[in-house]
Amino acid sequence: MISVQEFCVRARLEHQVVEGWISEGWLIPCREPELGFTDVDLARAALIRELKEDLGVNDEGISVVLHLLDQLHGLRRSMGELLEEVRRGR
Amino acid sequence: VASDPYETLAVKRDATQDEIRAAYRKLAKQLHPDLNPGNRQAEEKFKDVSVAYDLLSDPEKRARFDRGEIDASGAERPRERFYRDFHGAGAQDHAYSSSAGFADFMEGDEILSDLFGRRQGGRGQFRMRGPDLHYRLPVEFLEAVNGATKRVSMPDGATLDVSIPAGTRDGQTLRLRGKGGAGLGGAPAGDALIEVEVRPHPFFTRKDDIIEIEVPITLREAILGAKLDVPTATGPVRMTIPKGANTGTRLRLRGKGIPRADGSHGDEYVTFKVVLPDQPDADLEEFVRRWSGSQGHNPRRHLEDAL
Numbered sequence: 001m002i003s004v005q006e007f008c009v010r011a012r013l014e015h016q017v018v019e020g021w022i023s024e025g026w027l028i029p030c031r032e033p034e035l036g037f038t039d040v041d042l043a044r045a046a047l048i049r050e051l052k053e054d055l056g057v058n059d060e061g062i063s064v065v066l067h068l069l070d071q072l073h074g075l076r077r078s079m080g081e082l083l084e085e086v087r088r089g090r
Numbered sequence: 091v092a093s094d095p096y097e098t099l100a101v102k103r104d105a106t107q108d109e110i111r112a113a114y115r116k117l118a119k120q121l122h123p124d125l126n127p128g129n130r131q132a133e134e135k136f137k138d139v140s141v142a143y144d145l146l147s148d149p150e151k152r153a154r155f156d157r158g159e160i161d162a163s164g165a166e167r168p169r170e171r172f173y174r175d176f177h178g179a180g181a182q183d184h185a186y187s188s189s190a191g192f193a194d195f196m197e198g199d200e201i202l203s204d205l206f207g208r209r210q211g212g213r214g215q216f217r218m219r220g221p222d223l224h225y226r227l228p229v230e231f232l233e234a235v236n237g238a239t240k241r242v243s244m245p246d247g248a249t250l251d252v253s254i255p256a257g258t259r260d261g262q263t264l265r266l267r268g269k270g271g272a273g274l275g276g277a278p279a280g281d282a283l284i285e286v287e288v289r290p291h292p293f294f295t296r297k298d299d300i301i302e303i304e305v306p307i308t309l310r311e312a313i314l315g316a317k318l319d320v321p322t323a324t325g326p327v328r329m330t331i332p333k334g335a336n337t338g339t340r341l342r343l344r345g346k347g348i349p350r351a352d353g354s355h356g357d358e359y360v361t362f363k364v365v366l367p368d369q370p371d372a373d374l375e376e377f378v379r380r381w382s383g384s385q386g387h388n389p390r391r392h393l394e395d396a397l
Binding site for chain 1: 171
């Protein structure tokens with residue numbers, strides 16, 4: 001588990017920015033026993049930062065992109081598993 | 091190895107910083123690995139584009155490159171893992187794992203539900219503590235006073251041994267942690283909340299930590315006094331009726347009431363009720379006729395104003 005301080009350093013983000021992203025629902029850290037982050041959160045934060053800073057996506061756009069991306073990943077994974085099942089079934 | 095960054099970004103050598111930025115954005119939108127989860131080629135191209143942009147977006151580095159001081163790979167920024175690397179086959183579920191993209195496929199389809207249903211275990215919206223379940227449990231008066239263990243049948247057929255603490259009140263709720271509904275996504279189960287209903291007793295009544303009992307006595311016992319056994323919650327206790335006890339005379343049996351939380355006990359109060367023989371008694375009639383002591387005694391004095 002990565003502490004919020006370490007997370008800010010490694011993600012190159014201000015503490016307040018992280019708080020804001022959490023309240024937007026862009027980041028969903030662990031709450032128990034205390035605020036903690038994982039490598040997934042780190043990678044997601046890097047993606048958000050790039051969407052905002054490099055690609056010029058605005059805040060509303062970020063929410064849409066993340067939502068669609070997560071659905072896309074879910075679909076891709078299930079598609080992969082489905083294909084695997086089909087291959088095994090042959 | 092890296093090619094010319096101006097070519098990579100498809101900008102002219104004299105492009106302004108804004109033009110470079112715009113060109114990068116245009117390419118990045120097409121090539122960003124997180125926007126192309128299944129496209130390895132895009133990833134390679136994106137790396138080249140990123141390297142080129144790193145170089146050209148920094149006027150100092152760009153100037154050094156233009157002067158030939160550094161080559162095109164001059165400042166490659168190592169990138170650890172992309173967000174997409176946490177998805178896909180073999181990746182663990184996490185807060186962002188989503189099945190929303192195909193939830194509608196699963197409705198009513200067992201095969202797909204079996205296949206995809208286990209996706210609902212992430213750290214996010216699907217984790218939920220189980221619901222609390224409410225039950226009513228009738229217990230006998232003495233079970234509530236002295237404590238007892240009751241076996242309860244749950245709706246799912248399981249049985250649950252409920253320990254009724256000594257001194258439990260009517261309407262009191264017992265909480266059995268973790269015995270409620272199952273949690274979702276690995277979250278803990280809810281609690282079973284058991285409301286205790288204490289049945290009335292034929293001769294004991296209860297008020298807070300006091301037990302009351304009414305004990306009928308004969309005229310002889312009332313007038314002459316006696317020793318007799320009186321029921322308590324923990325068995326009979328021998329007590330002395332003082333001479334001249336009357337209906338309404340109330341005596342205390344210390345420590346024979348309800349157990350308290352601190353280990354001490356309330357008291358039992360015994361109220362006597364003088365009861366005459368069921369059948370008319372000729373001897374008693376004769377005695378009372380000759381008895382002069384009742385002349386000055388008026389038990390209805392307090393009613394006189396109303397008469």
